[in-house]
Amino acid sequence: MSALAEPTGAPVVDPRARRRRLLRRRFLRRPMAVAGLVVVLAFVVMAIFAPWLAPFDPSATDFNATFAHGTARHLLGTDEFGRDQLSRIIWGARASMQVGFLSTLLAMGIAVPLGMVAGYYRGWIDTVIARVTDVLLSFPFLILAVGLAAILGASLLNATLALGISAVPAFIRIARGETLALREEDYIPAAVVNGANDATIIFKHILPNMTSTLLVQATVTIPGAIVGEAVLSFLGLGVQPPKPSWGTMLQDAQQYLSQAPRLAVYPGLAIVLAALAFNVLGDGLRDILDPRTTR
């Protein structure tokens, strides 16, 4: 008689697939989060396909139709040069999405390794990285943009760098926190005993387990960067006119507040909508990934 138990014939369930199904179910139960995702995708599509979606060339002037109100031809009206607002908003999405995603990726690329090293090795490395974070924090994104503009000149690149660098401290903190917690898990010493070196442990065992937290933070950073790009362009530190950006549009609008207040309204709404969509999506993601959630 075999001493081993007989197989029961029960189906083997892959825990990862099961979790993914659970997360998808939870996500679909949250209409706000789904709406957020849809809007985000819409903006991304808008950004990528701008040349095909925009009815007009964003720089095309038409002095016969300046300050037009919404018409069938110019759905959102035109500005002081007769440029179609709708097209400029669609093209503006490009700058916003570009800066939003690139600056966040830049931040993660720099911060996550630093945070993981700080959390894994601790000791003096941790202290040094903590001070580095503090130094970065002492230059809020606007001041940083001012400084960078002095060196590099104002541009989209300048904005991306400034926003990316100022997002680094938050990611360092998260990567470090997660690493500190994850390194206590039991599979770490098991891996060590199996001959894994530090790099393998960090990249193969710890990093994959923090992706969801990083993702949530990204959905918070991106809208900040979108708003930040608008701010910088508005102040002349980012995208330079006449290139279309929601921020430069608002800069133009500022001069004509009494004549054509709507010039300020539409770009602002675009910013709010994009930022709100990311924030709502981020909130939803955070909620479904929280182990305490019951729905």
Place this chain on the structure above:
Amino acid sequence: MPAPLLEVADLSVRFDTDDGPVHAVDRMSFTLGQGEVLGIVGESGCGKSVTCMSLVRLLPETATVSGSVVFDGRDLLALPLRRLRQVRGREISYVFQEPMTSLNPVFTVGHQIGEVLRRHLGLSRSSARARAIELLRLVRIPAADRRLDEYPHQLSGGMRQRVMIAIAVACDPKVLVADEPTTALDVTIQAGILDLMRDIRERLGTAIILITHNLGVVADVADRVLVMYAGRKAEEAPVAELFAHPQHPYTIGLLGAIPRPYEGEGTRARLQEIPGRVPSLRELPQACAFADRCPRADELTRSEIPPLREVRPHHVVACFHPGEDGA
């Protein structure tokens, strides 16, 4: 026989969770007399804490409590919240398991004791302070007047639990509910806390409900023992009677699992374990909850819920096949 202080009848607690309802407690009934110590025993998750928290409605909103809890002529489950708050802390008070997290870290010990005194007894700040010092002495904390102005993090685990007890007896309650008061403490400190509780019962005449999963603690302090399993009462008897003549196979199993020193005769007895696991509380099976793990299980136990019957004087069991012989 004097009227019981507390009469719990058909108490049931249901939690509404995302994956459906969880029946944590199923028609529990028991009484508590003046100055009596009732020990409620059972493994983790059997519903003992939930039962006791529901007495003064301390459970979260996802819990639905039914049945009745009659205390001093009033049904606590039906009392308006404002009146219930007058009972909490004053006539029925609690001591919880984790003294570090049960005390608010930002207020001093003196403040937290003083709160109940000022709220329920209307004492002024200075008299509350004086009384708090007396209470700290009662629970045998040295240098009481200095401790009063210290924060919880400055005290050791044992001392924090004593502070919790001081808060609990501050208004001279009729009932003290202690939910695993010694579980989080070192064994050496445990004895001191149990001593203290016995002391309090003797000096103040407080009735105590002591919840624990440790039979040794119960043997030490309780007058009567109630054994819970999967949200239901399995057995109840005076303490000596329960230990001498356990009837329910679960109780027998629990007693068999107590490590005993090797007496040096014959082969060493194996530590009995009870095979299997506690059933899921998501359904209310119309059967004996212990059936899957019981050596005496049969058709009957799998198809009907065993009713509580008195099989020996003052000794009730919910079992179709009660009896002392080995399981």
Place this chain on the structure above:
Amino acid sequence: MGGFLIRRTGAALVVLVAASMLVFLGVRAIPGDPAIALGAENRDPAVLAAVRHKYLLDKPLPVQYGHWIWLALHGDLGVDQRELPVAHTIVTRLPISLELALLSMLVATLVGLPAGVIAAVRRGKPSDYAVTAVALVGLSVPHFWLGLLMIIWFAVDLHWLPASGYVSVAHPLANFEHMLMPALVLGAGLSAVLMRQMRSSMLNSLGADYVRTARAKGLSEWSVVCHHAFRNSLITVTTVMGLQLGALISGVVITETIFGIAGFGRLTIDAVNQRDYTLIQGVVLVSAAAYVFANLLVDVVYSLLNPRIRVT
């Protein structure tokens, strides 16, 4: 508490030094001859020579840095394009920005904290959704847009408040009129953050064991929420306030620009637009120093609020 503060001060000093080094290197990284940059673009060889002499531009970098810091500590931050001493300009403008910052923080705390508490207490009910929604929108609305909208409504359309400008505190009513919209605009974004943080922190506190104990003691719900839970949440929220200081500085810059307030923030933008490198250098340095100092203040408040740090 002493130990904690000493360590934080030490860290602050390290950060300050490192930040100043970055600013120093930044200016030296500007393409072209630093003498031209520091000399307000004046290419007159005599002036250039004087600038080189003053900033020791011929000496090795560490020496230049040391000298620059020495000058800065003595209040000499150089002279801007219009030959005005940078330090003086900064000092006259700082109080204005400080007033704006403080007023906004006041607005944010008065609105954000109670809203967060209410949302946590009434979790899942309509008031919670309302507060959370408002906070979410508040986070997504860029303040400069909000500022523009408010100017359109209150200044241009209704003529209730002035669109721009600043009047000193010596004339309190006029000062209030000019500062109201800016403070509201800046405070709005900050209060959204505080609201969410307070809500989250209160939810944590309300689920803690000591709240269960407080209820078991028969304390009123008011006492449980506003005394026991709130006091604990306040500690977490203080840390968050510290993290928002950077956003506050950025916010001050933007708000001053929109509302035409001639404060320190506005100075920053003007400096870039005029390519006044000496001014930029001074402004960035002072901004970093202000941030570090403000953070230290937050650390002090935190240590006072948290008994685990205050008493060991």
